[in-house]
Amino acid sequence: MxxxxxxxxxxxxxxxxxxxxxxxxxxxxxxxxxxxxxxxxxxxxxxxxxxxxxxxxDSDNVGMRMHTRYELKQALASHAAGLIESGETVFIEGGSSNALLARLLADRADITVVTVSHFIAHLLKDAACDVIVPGGLLQKSSQSMVGPLTRHCIQQIHFHKAFIGVDGWQAETGFTGRNMLRCDVVDAVLAKNAPTWALTDASKFGQIHPYPLSPVYQVKQVITDSSLRAETLRLLEEQEVAVTCVAQP
The missing domain is CATH 1.10.10.10 (Winged helix-like DNA-binding domain superfamily/Winged helix DNA-binding domain)
Structure with missing residues (x-):
């Protein structure tokens, strides 16, 4: 391409x-x-x-979205990859930036990747890292596992760090998603209390979608790009969200 x-x-x-x-x-x-x-x-x-x-x-086509703002998302993924240490198990939820993160980790035989995304699992089919895919209902539009069985599987798996995708954020609502079942999976990840980052470009901030993430277990760390508005950064920090802004390529 x-x-x-x-x-x-x-x-x-x-x-x-x-x-x-x-x-x-x-x-x-x-x-x-x-x-x-x-x-x-x-x-x-x-x-x-x-x-x-x-x-x-359809906006759930991850392969298509990986090539939208590709260099920027690659920079976000590279920063996230640098946070993962040898011997760790990392959960990667889904979305285009997370798919690029998974691709960067493919050659690391010293880590294990847990993902509910069949798209990401397919990217890693020839990878050196070990890959765990929890069971559940395959949501065909997003190629992700969802539902009560998926939540149960996540509860039984330990991981050191997690990276999730989000669809929107506003100060009044916090992080929101377009899909209720995928938000339920993210809530199960947040309930594990492992260090978790929302990996997303700055275009998602200011948007709002129907389904808020858990009010009990909050996203406390964000990796985004340097185009994030100063006012948005201030509001995030007021809510005790640690924000890393990666310079745009």
Whole structure:
């Protein structure tokens, strides 16, 4: 995938729909080249083509979102990877930044990764690290395990550190998610009281979604990027959330 393909994916994901002619103008290539690009990207399940335009796929498509703001998310994942020490077991919940973290850990034979994400587990199928996938109900849209059995499995597994994805945060609501069952899994992780980080780019702050994370077990550490607004940083710190802002590439 070249830089133009990544630019196209990012534009389509941000806007939901972009015309071929507009993509040609924004990328500086011909409409013929854009149509060829869109054919390739649709074949690889990064977007959907309709007559004269490209459409974003379902927002739960992790593979697609990994290539949106790729360099930034890679920087976040690299910082997170540096926190994991030899001999540790680390829980990685899901989302595009966490998928990039898992990929960075793949060659580390000295750690164990626990994940409810079948997408992440597939990324690690040839990895040197050991991989544990709890049982439960496979939520096909997100490729993640959810439900009471998954919660029970998490309760029986020890891990030293955990990294979770979030969909939104506001001072009044705290961290929120789009999916109730996935939030329930995150709540089970937070209840373990292992050091846990929300690994997310700054675009999620200021958004709000239907399902708040547990009011009892709070996310106390965040790894995000340096575009986080100063006022948001102040509000997070007032709520005793430790924030690490990684410089944007």
């Amino acid at each position: 070249n830089a133009r393909h990544q630019q196209i994916i990012q534009l389509v994901n941000m806007r939901g729909s972009v015309t071929v002619s507009e993509l040609a103008q924004l990328t500086g290539v011909s409409e013929v080249t854009i149509r060829q690009d869109l054919n390739l990207l649709e074949r690889d399940h990064f977007l959907r083509r309709v007559h004269g335009s490209a459409l974003a796929l």
